[in-house]
Amino acid sequence: MTTTTASSLKTYGPLQFPDRSGLTLWQFSRAQRLGLIPGPDVAGDRWSAAVFDDAIARIDAIKGAVGTLPDVGATRAEEHLAERFNLVVYAGTAAELARRGHLPVVGEHKGYLLYCGLALENFTDRQKVARASTAGQLHMRDAAARILGLRASDFDHLIRAGLLAHADTARSGWNRHDVVLLYRQADLDRIARSRRIDWDAVRASPRATGPLSPRSPPSSRRPGGDGSGAQQRLVCRSRRGLGRAAARRRREVAHPRGRAVRHPLRAVGRRCRPGLSSKALALRAMRTPTGR
Numbered sequence: 255m256t257t258t259t260a261s262s263l264k265t266y267g268p269l270q271f272p273d274r275s276g277l278t279l280w281q282f283s284r285a286q287r288l289g290l291i292p293g294p295d296v297a298g299d300r301w302s303a304a305v306f307d308d309a310i311a312r313i314d315a316i317k318g319a320v321g322t323l324p325d326v327g328a329t330r331a332e333e334h335l336a337e338r339f340n341l342v343v344y345a346g347t348a349a350e351l352a353r354r355g356h357l358p359v360v361g362e363h364k365g366y367l368l369y370c371g372l373a374l375e376n377f378t379d380r381q382k383v384a385r386a387s388t389a390g391q392l393h394m395r396d397a398a399a400r401i402l403g404l405r406a407s408d409f410d411h412l413i414r415a416g417l418l419a420h421a422d423t424a425r426s427g428w429n430r431h432d433v434v435l436l437y438r439q440a441d442l443d444r445i446a447r448s449r450r451i452d453w454d455a456v457r458a459s460p461r462a463t464g465p466l467s468p469r470s471p472p473s474s475r476r477p478g479g480d481g482s483g484a485q486q487r488l489v490c491r492s493r494r495g496l497g498r499a500a501a502r503r504r505r506e507v508a509h510p511r512g513r514a515v516r517h518p519l520r521a522v523g524r525r526c527r528p529g530l531s532s533k534a535l536a537l538r539a540m541r542t543p544t545g546r
Contacts, residue, residue, distance in 0.1 A: 263303065263306075264302075264303055265296045265298075265300040265301065265302060265303065266300060266301045266302075266303070266306050267299075267300050267301075268282075268299065268300075271291075271301055271306060271309075274306070275306065275309055275310060275313060276313065277313075277316070277317070278324075280324040280325060280371075281316075281317065281320045284320045284321075284325075284371075284372065285316050285319070285320050287360070288319065288320065290312075290315075290316045290319055290320070291305075291309050291316065292305060320372065321371060321372045321375045321376075322375065323371035323372070323374055323375040324371045325360050325361065325368040325369065325370055325371045326368065326369060326371055326374070327363070327366050327367065327368060327369070328345070328346075328348040328349060328366070328367065328369065329345075331347075331348040331357070331369045331374055332344075332345065332347050332348050334374055335347065335348075335374070335377070335383050338377075339380045339383055339384075341380070341383060341384060341387065342387065343383065343387050344387050344388075344390065344391040344392070345391070345392050346390035346391055346392040346421070346422065346436070346438060346439075347383065347386050347387040347390050347391075348369055349367075349390060349421070349422065350386040350387075350389055350390025350438075350440075351382070351383070351386045351390075352367075352369065353390075354382075354386065356373075356377070356379075356382055356386070357369050357370065357373055357374065357377070358370040358373055388439065389438070389439055389440035389443075390438060390439065390440065391438070391439040392421065392422055392424075392436040392437065392438060392439075393436065393437050393438075393439065393442070394434060394435075394436060394437075395409065395435060395437070398437040398442055401439075401442050402442060402445070402446055403453075403457060404456065404457070408456055408457075408459070412445065417445055417448070417450075417451070418437065418441060418442075418445050419441075420435035420436055420437055421436060421437060421438035421441060422436045422438075423435060423436060424436055
């Protein structure tokens with residue numbers, strides 16, 4: 255039997271209780287979450303000696319029930335799954351498992367979600383991990399556009415139309431102050447199968463032909479007349495005060511015959527609400543007790 259310090263106080267605080275009972279802080283917190291140790295029964299968020307003595311009598315059972323893996327963040331959770339099942343586990347797998355109800359979110363630390371270590375320790379379904387790794391894989395904007403076979407500008411049309419939303423964010427490796435938007439593989443697969451979008455028309459749409467910047471080199475100017483570039487720049491400058499009309503003109507694509515047409519993705523419109531991020535969904539799930 256595990257030896258512990260005998261009861262010598264009338265009441266115990268949140269640090270004295272685990273220290274004198276031989277539990278770590280995370281074991282003590284999980285034991286309370288699982289109902290193995292009752293909440294404070296004395297004023298000042300303290301425990302009586304009777305509650306402490308009862309826990310000491312069951313200390314081995316408590317330690318066995320709380321497991322050996324503390325609550326961890328997404329990176330450590332995915333590393334644990336990859337090592338346990340000998341799989342390639344992509345970033346975003348933990349969030350995908352939580353989204354599917356297989357991995358409870360039990361809190362957060364410095365803005366990062368914490369996943370239940372006990373659920374990770376008892377997880378045995380290899381296929382669920384493999385499917386979650388495939389569906390939850392995260393991509394940056396340019397990689398997501400390549401997966402869909404789109405130009406970056408066309409991908410931006412998807413975002414503005416509300417047809418696709420980022421699933422998570424990350425800090426840039428070049429500048430920690432920059433936030434990088436990440437897109438989920440399952441969302442990309444869903445939008446690729448959508449019948450609301452004429453993908454042939456989207457991929458066949460020509461590049462936008464707006465006025466060139468005054469700093470553009472001569473080699474990048476479009477053929478079709480002398481002095482037309484300068485005239486277009488003057489028109490652009492004169493229309494800067496038009497506000498909405500100027501913004502609308504920049505979003506249009508020039509038709510090969512010269513007639514301005516809307517981009518195919520803009521015709522779809524903002525009919526669907528952008529999806530919530532994985533963090534928002536996890537925080538919403540935390541409103542209900544999911545300690546096990």
